[in-house]
Amino acid sequence: MDRILRGIMKYRQTDRKKMVEQFEVVRNRPEPKAVFFTCMDSRMIPTRFTETNVGDMFVVRNAGNLIPHSQHFLDEATTNEPAALELGCIINDIRHIIVCGHSDCKAMNLLHSLQCQEFSSQKNRRISPLRAWLSAHAYSSLTKFQQLEVSGYHKPLIFQAETPMRKFVAYIDPEDKFSVTDKLSQVNCLQQLQNIASYGFLKRRLERHELHIHALWFDIYTGDIYYFSRQNKRFVDINEVTFNMLEKEVLKYYS
Numbered sequence: 001m002d003r004i005l006r007g008i009m010k011y012r013q014t015d016r017k018k019m020v021e022q023f024e025v026v027r028n029r030p031e032p033k034a035v036f037f038t039c040m041d042s043r044m045i046p047t048r049f050t051e052t053n054v055g056d057m058f059v060v061r062n063a064g065n066l067i068p069h070s071q072h073f074l075d076e077a078t079t080n081e082p083a084a085l086e087l088g089c090i091i092n093d094i095r096h097i098i099v100c101g102h103s104d105c106k107a108m109n110l111l112h113s114l115q116c117q118e119f120s121s122q123k124n125r126r127i128s129p130l131r132a133w134l135s136a137h138a139y140s141s142l143t144k145f146q147q148l149e150v151s152g153y154h155k156p157l158i159f160q161a162e163t164p165m166r167k168f169v170a171y172i173d174p175e176d177k178f179s180v181t182d183k184l185s186q187v188n189c190l191q192q193l194q195n196i197a198s199y200g201f202l203k204r205r206l207e208r209h210e211l212h213i214h215a216l217w218f219d220i221y222t223g224d225i226y227y228f229s230r231q232n233k234r235f236v237d238i239n240e241v242t243f244n245m246l247e248k249e250v251l252k253y254y255s
């Protein structure tokens with residue numbers, strides 16, 4: 001806590017004045033560009049690695065960057081994530097949703113261990129909210145990952161995006177650069193696109209191409225960030241060589 005208090009003191013002397021000025025601009029002219037879902041991991045600082053600022057994004061964070069499927073939204077009982085989707089996409093009319101996973105994700109490592117029946121037993125789920133959260137909301141990612149595992153990580157997977165008709169093909173880590181749990185993390189990231197699209201209150205916007213869903217993946221070890229390119233059917237490193245191609249794809253399909 002001392003570190004935080006000292007940080008606040010430093011902020012008062014450095015960024016505070018500029019931020020308050022920015023708050024006023026945003027209050028008068030709010031134009032947020034994206035709802036950004038990412039993991040709560042302390043290494044993930046999305047506003048820094050996207051160079052975004054006050055007013056640019058609504059950021060939602062949890063263990064494993066999950067968006068529970070709408071089948072869990074029953075009789076008013078909900079989690080934070082769908083409420084955040086409504087606040088962002090309906091009330092604030094944001095047109096892009098981004099799900100950003102990352103390498104060395106502790107939640108994904110734990111999800112991988114949930115394949116062990118003893119580890120994921122009801123007794124253990126009852127004493128571990130994290131295991132319960134992942135069992136309830138990331139099991140579909142694990143099932144998808146198992147399809148990949150069976151094929152020796154070679155065959156592509158098929159995911160659904162904005163509507164049931166808009167399916168896309170994904171080759172996961174075709175160059176075999178990442179660990180098994182990092183591959184799971186990439187699968188999990190793409191699985192969330194389908195979960196987002198399961199909400200009825202987003203349906204019309206998704207069908208009319210007024211709302212788009214994207215996946216990013218952050219490699220903690222190198223600092224590289226990947227965009228899932230549906231054209232290239234894989235996560236593509238965003239860099240000086242690929243930028244023009246990716247920008248073209250984004251402007252063509254999602255503007």
Ligand SMILES: [Zn+2]
Nearest residue numbers: 039041105106
């Ligand atoms: Zn994580």
